[in-house]
Amino acid sequence: MTIKQLSVFLENKSGRLTEVLEVLGGAGINITSLTIADTSEYGILRLIVSDAEKAFRLLKSNGFSANLTEVIALSVSHQAGSLAKVMKALSDEQLSIEYTYAFCLGDKAIAVLRTDNPSRAFEIIANRRFTVVSENDVRNI
Amino acid sequence: MIWNETFECMSREEMRRCQSRRLVDMVERVYHNVPFYRKKMQEMGVGPEDVRGVEDLPKLPFTTKQDLRDNYPYGLFAVPMSEIVRVHASSGTTGKPTVVGYTRKDLATWSEVMARTLTAAGVTRHDFVQVAYGYGLFTGGLGAHCGAEKIGASVIPISGGNTRRQLQIMHDFGSTTLACTPSYALHLAEALIESDYNRDEFKLKTGTFGAEPWTENMRREIEEKLRIKAIDIFGLSEIIGPGVSSECTCQSGLHVFEDHFVPEIIDPVTLEVLPEGADGEIVFTTVTKEGLPLLRYRTRDLTSLDYSPCRCGRTLVRMKKCFGRSDDMLIIRGVNVFPSQVETVLLEMQETSPHYIITVDRKNNLDVLELQVEVKEEFPFDRISELQKLTDRIKRTMESALQISLSVKLVETKTIARSEGKAVRVIDKRKTL
Ligand SMILES: [Zn+2]
Numbered sequence A: 001m002t003i004k005q006l007s008v009f010l011e012n013k014s015g016r017l018t019e020v021l022e023v024l025g026g027a028g029i030n031i032t033s034l035t036i037a038d039t040s041e042y043g044i045l046r047l048i049v050s051d052a053e054k055a056f057r058l059l060k061s062n063g064f065s066a067n068l069t070e071v072i073a074l075s076v077s078h079q080a081g082s083l084a085k086v087m088k089a090l091s092d093e094q095l096s097i098e099y100t101y102a103f104c105l106g107d108k109a110i111a112v113l114r115t116d117n118p119s120r121a122f123e124i125i126a127n128r129r130f131t132v133v134s135e136n137d138v139r140n141i
Numbered sequence B: 001m002i003w004n005e006t007f008e009c010m011s012r013e014e015m016r017r018c019q020s021r022r023l024v025d026m027v028e029r030v031y032h033n034v035p036f037y038r039k040k041m042q043e044m045g046v047g048p049e050d051v052r053g054v055e056d057l058p059k060l061p062f063t064t065k066q067d068l069r070d071n072y073p074y075g076l077f078a079v080p081m082s083e084i085v086r087v088h089a090s091s092g093t094t095g096k097p098t099v100v101g102y103t104r105k106d107l108a109t110w111s112e113v114m115a116r117t118l119t120a121a122g123v124t125r126h127d128f129v130q131v132a133y134g135y136g137l138f139t140g141g142l143g144a145h146c147g148a149e150k151i152g153a154s155v156i157p158i159s160g161g162n163t164r165r166q167l168q169i170m171h172d173f174g175s176t177t178l179a180c181t182p183s184y185a186l187h188l189a190e191a192l193i194e195s196d197y198n199r200d201e202f203k204l205k206t207g208t209f210g211a212e213p214w215t216e217n218m219r220r221e222i223e224e225k226l227r228i229k230a231i232d233i234f235g236l237s238e239i240i241g242p243g244v245s246s247e248c249t250c251q252s253g254l255h256v257f258e259d260h261f262v263p264e265i266i267d268p269v270t271l272e273v274l275p276e277g278a279d280g281e282i283v284f285t286t287v288t289k290e291g292l293p294l295l296r297y298r299t300r301d302l303t304s305l306d307y308s309p310c311r312c313g314r315t316l317v318r319m320k321k322c323f324g325r326s327d328d329m330l331i332i333r334g335v336n337v338f339p340s341q342v343e344t345v346l347l348e349m350q351e352t353s354p355h356y357i358i359t360v361d362r363k364n365n366l367d368v369l370e371l372q373v374e375v376k377e378e379f380p381f382d383r384i385s386e387l388q389k390l391t392d393r394i395k396r397t398m399e400s401a402l403q404i405s406l407s408v409k410l411v412e413t414k415t416i417a418r419s420e421g422k423a424v425r426v427i428d429k430r431k432t433l
Helices: A016-026 A052-061 A082-092 A118-128 A135-139 B012-033 B035-044 B054-059 B065-070 B104-120 B139-151 B163-173 B182-194 B216-226 B339-348 B384-402
Strands: A003-011 A031-038 A042-049 A065-077 A097-105 A108-115 B084-090 B098-103 B128-131 B154-156 B177-180 B206-209 B229-236 B241-247 B254-256 B261-266 B280-286 B297-303 B330-332 B335-337 B352-363 B366-375 B407-411 B426-428
Touching: A003 A016, A003 A052, A003 A135, A016 A031, A016 A042, A016 A052, A031 A097, A042 A052, A042 B384, A052 A065, A065 A082, A065 A118, A082 A097, A082 A108, A082 A118, A108 A118, B012 B035, B012 B054, B012 B280, B054 B261, B065 B098, B084 B104, B084 B139, B098 B104, B104 B139, B104 B241, B128 B139, B128 B163, B139 B154, B139 B177, B139 B241, B163 B182, B177 B182, B182 B206, B182 B216, B206 B216, B216 B229, B216 B339, B229 B254, B330 B352, B339 B352, B339 B384, B366 B384, B384 B407
Parallel strands: B128 B154, B128 B177, B177 B206, B206 B229, B352 B426, B366 B407
Antiparallel strands: A003 A042, A003 A065, A031 A042, A065 A108, A097 A108, B084 B098, B229 B241, B241 B254, B261 B280, B280 B297, B330 B335, B352 B366
16 A cells, blocks of 8 residues: 655756745645755655645646655654664565655654565565555544 | 659759759849849859859859848749739748749649649549648648649648538548648647547548658657658748658658759858758759749758659659758857757657757857756656656767757756747857857
8 A cells, every 4th residue: 555645846946845835835735744855957856745636736737847656654663773674674575665765753753665566565564564654644644 | 653754753864954954044034034133143253154054053142031031022023023923922920921923834833843742642633632731822722732633633622720620521521632731630630539530431541741840750640640641741932832842652751843943952151062961951943933033042941862763763852851940050069050950859759848948158168058858747757767867868869969969957847938939949158258
């Protein structure tokens, strides 16, 4: 069970990020997590939001280059070494991970990852009894 | 099928003799009847007696669109107006239109070359030709019309526009050939697919498309969507209208009807005639035209000429599909660069839109070129590696097409201004240095 992440292509121009945030804020969309992967020329803004489909439509109609991407979100305890355990399990099985990021929520932490092979990832996750976070869980954060 | 084997299949030697004979006669006429040419030739110290054949073409002056504007409307006509039986005009993007005039013989020549064009596309007297080029001052409609009539096909003079009606007529009247601009053909194809009509109920099999540049990709799209053979035709009103050159069904270059329009390829900067096969600007001398005969008319269209015989049996020289225009040429590190080449490359790529901006600058006394390209909305840019790959691929393809190094910058979708007419695609910062 994957969740929808919003990816926005941004040129490195001042004020562009603010514009995205204003569009989302104005429509009452809440942001659970935000990261930017940047190169010298452009940045990719990755967002987990309360309503990904709505946010996607809004950004497109406001002239942004946006994609919806399926990513896996796992809930781990907010303790030293717990994320390492997850990553080791996945890498032991040679699963290639394109990128990952994490954020914490009280005593829990959420790890988000993108892989080429989500079905294989879910097999590993199920075997190790890690907790997957659903789209609904995200909405309620 | 060949409409006029005598002229379309004559030996290269015979063709040269025919062109030379006609050129000598034409130079005589323009020298005595067009003050503009007499003055130009006198300034260059050339008289009619100095021109004995096509080998003397380089001695003669060029003619530009500006010359036509300067002599608006009838200044370059070579016959009294009582001999002119038709006038056409092309809408200029700036200022005055370009006016062209035809004598009765010119109209016969035009029908002849359009008959050759349609025959080369496989059209016969048994066909129904739907002419969806605009009729009027524009030469497209009437040009195709008269050629189709000459070969005895049934002409449907519907003119341009009204897509629903085009489809209805095409369906009910059993049109087998469509003549229009390639972009309108594509529009019709998409409308047909979206309509309630079944393609199997149509008899359409061929299209002759011209009057605007189009790519091989666009040709494939039209051929697949309309399920026809799409033939490229070339012409410009200054020379005669459509019918200057046309592909045959081999679709490997456009045969120039060179017994009427003698082509040369020149370097647009030095104006030197280039050797056979070289890329450059094509210029035409209209050796048989009476109303508006033009010496070495600069089309600004970039192409090359291939004199090898074609599989279809024609010996007429073939010009490549035009790959750009010389008027927007940039010189970067001594290399001629045509922005239209950039567009052609982008149109062939699936991941980018054909919108771009070229910025030329000078850094450390070296010209540098940066190309900004829009990524398409659908592009999976969440993967930075994909973006990097795309950038590299654009860079490599552009560098091999333009023969210079450049940098590529991807920009957000729809941030480069769209424009109906000629958009600003080039920012040359060197000019302000
Ligand atoms: Zn041929």
